[in-house]
Amino acid sequence: MRLVLAVAAAAVICTTALAQTNTNSGSGIENPAISITPKGGPENTGTIAPGANSFTEGQARSRIEAQGFANVSDLRKDGQGIWHGKAQRNGQDVEVMLDYRGNVASK
Template sequence: MNPAVDTQETSERAALTPGANSFTEGQAKAAIEKQGYVVSGPLTQDDQGIWKGQAARSGGEPTTVSVDYKGVVTPN
């Protein structure tokens, strides 16, 4: 089963939707990278189905980013 193809970025954590996540780690990483981030380590999935990991945009400071099951990418 393929997860949603469209990804979007939001700056509000509340926009993330907890739920059963059908993304693999690789697909979550691809969603983050599609938003212009470079992932700098492994991603982990929390108990709400949200993938999290460290990433940065070009020239930017590393930050934690999250991806929900809808493909919404959020910097924390």
């Protein structure tokens, strides 16, 4: 009886391990011209993702500035909940984005 239970338990463990999938399936923005600066946090993957964004314009500006950007302007939220705007970093003009998780990207 113990042998049967041990074999059954091993089968369940092996099946569970084989059923796992790669959750990094390439979703999000994949463009080498975009530099991603993740905010941090357990659910934060570092990619810009659409979602219900509750950041106000002022909060979006503050989060972008906290990532080292200056002169943040022309902020607007698109239909996917991603804030877009203009800013400067290291003396260069860049486009910035902020998603609902607080991730900031520039290009």
